Amino acid sequence: MLGIVTPGELSEGKVLSELEPKEVLSIFETLANIPRGSENEEEAALWVVAYAKKLGLEAIKDKKHCVLVRKPGQLGLEKAAPLILHGHLDMVCEKAEGVDFDFINQPIELKVEGEYITAVGTSLGADNGIGISYILALLGSQDIPHPPLEAVFTAMEEKGKVGAGQFDTTQLRGRRMIDFNWITDKEILAGCSGDITFHVDIPAEWGPVPNNHTQAYSLRVRGLKGGHCEFDIQLERANALQVLARAVGVLQTALDVRISAPFGGAQNNAIPADAEVVVTLPVDGIAVAQDLIHKLERSLKGEYDLSDPEIRLEFEGTTIPSQVFSSAATLRFVTITSLMPNGVISWNTHVPDRVASSNNLGTARPISSGVRLASTITAAITSKKHAILDQVRVLATAVGGDVRVEQFGLDAPEFPYRPESKLLATASSVYRDVMGGEPNVEVSQCSLELGMFSNRVPVEDIISIGTELYALHSPAEKVNHTSVAKVWPYVKAVVSQLN
Numbered sequence: 085m086l087g088i089v090t091p092g093e094l095s096e097g098k099v100l101s102e103l104e105p106k107e108v109l110s111i112f113e114t115l116a117n118i119p120r121g122s123e124n125e126e127e128a129a130l131w132v133v134a135y136a137k138k139l140g141l142e143a144i145k146d147k148k149h150c151v152l153v154r155k156p157g158q159l160g161l162e163k164a165a166p167l168i169l170h171g172h173l174d175m176v177c178e179k180a181e182g183v184d185f186d187f188i189n190q191p192i193e194l195k196v197e198g199e200y201i202t203a204v205g206t207s208l209g210a211d212n213g214i215g216i217s218y219i220l221a222l223l224g225s226q227d228i229p230h231p232p233l234e235a236v237f238t239a240m241e242e243k244g245k246v247g248a249g250q251f252d253t254t255q256l257r258g259r260r261m262i263d264f265n266w267i268t269d270k271e272i273l274a275g276c277s278g279d280i281t282f283h284v285d286i287p288a289e290w291g292p293v294p295n296n297h298t299q300a301y302s303l304r305v306r307g308l309k310g311g312h313c314e315f316d317i318q319l320e321r322a323n324a325l326q327v328l329a330r331a332v333g334v335l336q337t338a339l340d341v342r343i344s345a346p347f348g349g350a351q352n353n354a355i356p357a358d359a360e361v362v363v364t365l366p367v368d369g370i371a372v373a374q375d376l377i378h379k380l381e382r383s384l385k386g387e388y389d390l391s392d393p394e395i396r397l398e399f400e401g402t403t404i405p406s407q408v409f410s411s412a413a414t415l416r417f418v419t420i421t422s423l424m425p426n427g428v429i430s431w432n433t434h435v436p437d438r439v440a441s442s443n444n445l446g447t448a449r450p451i452s453s454g455v456r457l458a459s460t461i462t463a464a465i466t467s468k469k470h471a472i473l474d475q476v477r478v479l480a481t482a483v484g485g486d487v488r489v490e491q492f493g494l495d496a497p498e499f500p501y502r503p504e505s506k507l508l509a510t511a512s513s514v515y516r517d518v519m520g521g522e523p524n525v526e527v528s529q530c531s532l533e534l535g536m537f538s539n540r541v542p543v544e545d546i547i548s549i550g551t552e553l554y555a556l557h558s559p560a561e562k563v564n565h566t567s568v569a570k571v572w573p574y575v576k577a578v579v580s581q582l583n
Contacts, residue, residue, distance in 0.1 A: 164231035172241030175209035215264030244493020266550025273548035275501030279531035288454030307394035310357030313444030329421035
């Protein structure tokens with residue numbers, strides 16, 4: 085367990101020691117030293133509990149490593165209605181091509197480049213580490229007026245919202261909430277979509293490598309940008325898994341091809357930037373295969389010349405596997421991966437230029453029976469999510485072969501925009517005073533955990549406040565530290581007005 089750093093205690097020599105506000109960035113740098121990918125949040129949760137107890141606050145951790153911390157109101161707001169603060173502990177773990185990094189054990193290596201904090205070769209974890217740091221700094225403050233606080237730190241938000249789905253909301257007394265999982269200081273988020281995550285298991289029908297398959301090749305998709313499955317889904321970037329399936333399908337048009345160990349993507353809610361599979365083929369088909377892959381790569385570069393110009397296919401000899409998918413199972417993998425709805429599915433007819441529904445085919449992982457695909461559907465209306473999931477089930481039935489489709493994690497509801505929100509009115513008024521100018525009120529295509537709280541507690545009034553974050557869920561992720569310096573006074577001013 086790392087030592088407990090309370091606000092302002094960041095020692096000299098740390099990467100962020102010269103940046104303001106120290107009471108926020110000291111905590112963020114400490115969090116960067118705690119591995120906290122989805123399903124690996126326990127150490128971070130234990131650190132939050134220890135931090136709270138050092139401050140003399142009540143802290144409760146549940147079995148999924150969600151944490152609730154309570155702090156009494158102070159400086160005149162002791163008897164105000166409680167305020168729930170929310171953020172998520174986990175981060176998406178993505179690394180740049182060629183980077184060797186162990187997200188289970190290694191800390192994130194921070195660096196400062198001008199106005200930006202980023203990481204060396206990996207995703208940064210500013211989503212949602214900066215938001216968590218605001219909340220912890222509020223808990224540690226003695227000079228900020230605020231109502232009684234109930235700080236909820238959820239786990240596995242980035243992987244099906246599993247932690248929030250089982251969190252005991254009966255513990256909460258508050259009926260208003262500020263979430264800190266937004267991505268810009270120019271907006272106040274006042275409404276969002278919901279999502280649902282599912283698995284597709286494709287049996288391999290394992291068999292030996294055919295006798296005339298004397299050569300194996302590693303087929304890789306590389307050079308893609310990837311990105312966030314909600315904020316970047318409309319940018320028409322290539323999905324590495326669908327490109328991989330397309331490449332195998334092209335080979336199947338001319339050759340008897342078998343596959344083994346399909347693998348790709350980092351997480352269900354990140355656009356997959358890389359994918360690979362081992363293919364076996366007859367020795368007399370090698371030249372044909374190389375020519376087909378070369379031609380497909382040329383086509384892909386033309387198709388993605390703006391959205392993913394660095395796309396490339398690698399086709400290199402490798403060790404022959406001990407077993408491979410059957411010919412029929414190989415075709416099922418290609419069919420389902422190619423035809424699964426992916427990207428923008430519909431546009432919002434009520435909010436111009438906003439996506440209404442989308443799906444992100446995020447990962448492929450080998451399992452004992454074959455391969456498991458994981459995918460996340462985001463939609464502004466719950467019924468639309470399930471209509472898309474039903475499409476996938478119909479596709480699975482059509483291809484046969486005992487392909488199974490199962491929901492995973494929380495069916496997260498949408499949070500509709502409420503123009504009469506008192507919390508939004510207060511936050512907007514304070515924004516004008518502290519930030520200058522008029523805030524944009526955003527109703528987003530993204531799915532946060534807002535709808536879950538409004539449906540289950542029920543929280544009657546919710547907004548989300550953010551900082552300037554870029555390239556989420558990718559190795560290019562960065563946060564503007566001058567934005568952190570602007571937002572922190574705003575956060576303090578908002579909570580001080582909630583009597």
